[in-house]
Amino acid sequence: MHWFKFLNQQIIRLPINMNYTMEKAANMIVDNSTITKEAESIVVRFSGDSGDGMQLTGMQFTETAALLGNDLSTFPDYPSEIRAPIGTIAGVSGFQVHFGSKEIFTPGDEYDVLVAMNAAALKVDLPRLKKGGVIVANIAGFDKKNLGLAQYPAGVNPLEDGSLEDYTVHKVDITKHTKDCLSASGLGTKEIERSKNMFVLGLLFWMFDKSMNSTVKFIEEKFSKKPEIAEANIKTLNAGWDYGDNTEIFNTRYRVNPAKLPKGIYRNITGNHAAAIGLIAAAEKSGLPLFLGSYPITPATDILHELSKYKANGVKTFQAEDEIAAICSAIGASYAGNLAVTTTSGPGMALKTEALGLATMLEIPLVVINVQRGGPSTGLPTKTEQADLLMAMFSRHGEAPLPILAATSPSDCFEMVYEACRIAVEHMTPVILLSDGYIANGSEPWLFPTEDKLRPITVSFLDKPNGEEGKLLPYKRNEKLVRPWIKPGTKDLEHRIGGLEKQDETGNVSYDALNHEKMVGIRAAKIEKIADSIPLVIVDSGKEKAKLLVLGWGSTHGSIKTAVREAIAEGHDVAHVQLRYINPFPKNLAEIFKGYDKILIPEMNSGQLLQLIRAKYLVPALGLSKVQGQPFTTTELKAKIVELLK
C-alpha cells in the first residue's frame, strides 16, 4: 500500500560523516513535497506509560526493520511495577531500537527519535535525545493532569514554552485521532484508547519508509478470534501512516537501507528466546529428553514460557513450588537421565546454592541459567547488572568449583546455552550460564545455524558393571576425570549416591581424611580439564599487540566492540577481547595478556572479573565499573579508553 506516493519523492543521500545525526529537515527541503533522507543508522525510543503498549509497539517496529534487512539491537527498559500509577514518572516504559545499514552492536547511547506518549515519558527520556533529534509527542498526554503527574511546575508545558527549540517537535493528538478513526467501530472507550499505539506505529512506519505488512499479519493472527479488534487496530495503523503522509508538518522521511551482513538467512531473536531454542537444540543433538524445573522470576521467566510451548516435542516443563524445588526437580530429572535445566535470576540463584553443592557432589549434568538483574536482594528486578559472577564462582559451601559461561549478545545466548549443555553432559557437572536482563530482553538479527552445523554432543549411559569381577564403580573416571552416567532402571547397576563424601571409585560414604582431600582435588581437576574442550580466546577487535587491551565478559560485548572500533578508527592503539568462558578460563589467556601494556576491565558491577583476573594472572588490570542498572554507553567506554592512552 501507499507505494505510489514514493514516485513523487526525492531521495537525498547524506554524506557518510553526517549519518550519525539527522540534520534538520529544513536544510534539505527542495520544494514543498516530502523528502526522503538516507541514514546509516537510526535510534528510536518509544516511551510511554506502562499501559500504553510501548513494548509491543517497539517489538513490531523492530520485527519489520529486521525483516527488511537492517542490522539492529534493541533495549526494552521498563519498570518493575506492572501498572505503576498512570502518568507518573515511575510508570514510564521505554523500548529503544537501533537499526542500521551497517553492523549494529548496541541499542545506541542516544536516540534520534523520541516518541513520548505523555509528559512523564518526555521528562524521563529527553536527556538522551540527540540535539537536533525528533520528538513525536502525544498532546493528550500533556494536559494539566499529566504535566502535574510528571512533576512539571504549575503552568509549565515543555511543548509550549520554547524549551524544546533544539529539537524538531511534532505535536500530534494521537488519542484524539485514534478516537476519530474508531468512532464508528462500535468499540468501547477503553478498547479505542488501547489502539493508540497502533497510530504511533503507523506514523513511524511512514517516517521510516517501512512496510506495514508484517504488523498487519501479526494483528490478524493475534486477534483471529476477535475480528472487530483486529480491524480496529489495522485501521488505526493505517490512519497513523496516512497522517504522516497527508500532514505537511511531516516533511521528511528517512530510509535506512538493508545492512551488508554476512550472507545467509536471518531471524530476529531475544536472548531468552535464543536460550530456550538452545536448550531444545542441545536436547535434540544429544538425544536426551529435555526437562526444565523453574520458578517464575524476572527477567528469566520468558525461557519457561517459551519452552512450555514445545510440549509437542516432548519438552517437560515443571513450574515448581519454589526456586529450591525448581533446581531439585532438575537434579532428580538429571539423575533419571534427562537433560535437566533450571532457569532463574539472582535471588533464585541464592536459594539454589545448597542444591548446586549436591549436584557437584553427585557429579551429574545440570544446566543453571542465571539471567542476572540488579541486586542485592530484590534489587532492580527489571534492570540489568553483571554482579552475580563471584556468586557463580564461589557460592557453594565447601570447595565446589563449577564451569561458568557467559553469553555476549541476544543470539549468543543460543550458542552458550548449547555449550553449557554440552559441557554438562560430557563432563558430568552442573554448569552455570550467566545472561542478564540486557541481552535477555534485547534482540538482534541472528544468522541462525541449521541442525547439521551444530557441534555434536556425546552422551553415553553405563549399561554394565565397569569394575573387576562384575563390580560397579559409580565414581570410576575416564581420562577427563568424568564418572559414568547411570540411569535408574538399568539392570545390575543398582547403587546409592548422595551428598556425603565419597570413597574414590566406589562412591561409598567415606569420612577418611585423606580420601576427602583427594576427592576435593579430583573434583577441581575435573573442572580444570574442561579447558581442553573449549575454544581459545581470540582478539575481537584490534591487534594482538597494543598499548591497551579492553577485556570484557558477557553482555558488555556490543558496547565495548563499538567503543574500541571507534577508538581504533581514530588512531588509538587499543584492542578488545571478550570472555565467554570464565571458569575455566581459555588456556591462552595468559599468553594474550602479554601483548598489552595495560588491561582495562569494564563490568556492570564493582570489579568482579577484575578480582578473578588479578588473582589468577597477577596482572595489574584496571577496572571500569558501572552499577546503575543500565548498560555501558559507547561514549563512557571510549572516554576511559582515550584517558588511559593519554
Place this chain on the structure above:
Amino acid sequence: MAEATIEQDNKLTSKDFSSSQEVKWCPGCGDYSILKQVQTVFPNLGIPRENFVFISGIGCSSRFTYYMDTYGMHSIHGRAAAIASGVKAANPDLSVWIISGDGDALSIGGNHFIHLMRKNFNLNYLVFNNQIYSLTKGQYSPTSEKGKITKSTPYGSVEEPFNPSELALGAKASFVSRTLDRDPKHMQAILKRAHEFKGTSFVEVYQNCPVFNDEAFFAFSDKETKKEEALFLEHGKPLIFGQNDEKGIILEGLIPKIVNIKENNISLNDLWIHDEKDKTKANLISRFFDTLFEGEHFPRPFGVIYADERPVYDEEMTRQINDVNAKKGKTSLNKILSGDKTWQIA
C-alpha cells in the same frame, strides 16, 4: 503401576534388597523395623529391583537409602520430595519411594511436602515420625507435643505440633495412612497398599527413638494400653476398639461419639463404617489426634485414613505431551531454529 513384572524363576528375596553397607542406626531404633518390613514386602511387589528408586533427605531416617540395594539418592535436607518429583517426571516407569522424617518432611521440607500432596505424583512418601530431632541430638520437632522439654527447649516448647495426616488432607493428599514400627504385619500391609495406590501415598510411620524420645508411641503398641489407645481402620468395617472390642464410634451429625456396644446393645451396622473415599469422615478421623469431641478423648487411628485415586501428575504430564504431539506434531529442529519470520541477505 506400569512397571514390568519379573519372571518367577528369578524371584527376589529380602536379601536381594540388603546393600553391602553396614547399618548404623542406634541399637533399638525403630528404623530397623521399617527397613526390615520394606525388605520383606519389596520382593513380592512384582517390580524388577532396578526399577526401585529411593530418594531421601537428611536425618536418621534418610540414611535408609544406603541400606537398600536399589537405586537411591541421599540428598539434602527437606528436598527429597522435590527431587523425587523430577525423577518421576523424567521416568514415570520407576517405583519411587521418598524416605523422610518429621523434621525433614514437615519442617525444612514443609513446602515441598504440601505441594507434592497437591500435585499427586505417583510415588510413595514414608515419613518416619519420632517427634524429635535425633541426628542433631535432641531438639523438639514440628510434631513434638507442646511443652516438650528438649535441649533447645529446656523450659518446654511453646509450639503446637502438626497433625501430619490432617496437614496432608488439607494439602489435597489422595492417600493418607499411619502405621507404627512395632507392628510389623500392619506396616507390611500399609506399605503394600501404598505401593498399589496410584498417586502420592503418604505413610506416616510412628518410629521410636530410644535415645532422644523413647517410648513416645508406647501407648499404641504396649499390650496394656494398645487396645484402648489405638484404632485400627479397615475399609468397610466399623470403628471398634477397647480391651474386648467393646467400644465403637458412631457419628451424630458431624460429632463422633464413643459408645459401648455391648452395654447399649448397638448393632455393628449402626457404628461408623470406615469409608476410605469419604473425605469429610477422613478429616474427622485425622483429628482423632488432639481434638476432644465434646470433651471425649479418642483413640489414635492407624491404617488407611483416606484413599481416593485421582489423576496423577506424571501421567497427566505425559498425556498432555502426547495430546499436543498428536494435534500439532513435532516441530523439526531446523524449523525451531528458523522460526516463522526470516529474511535473506544475499
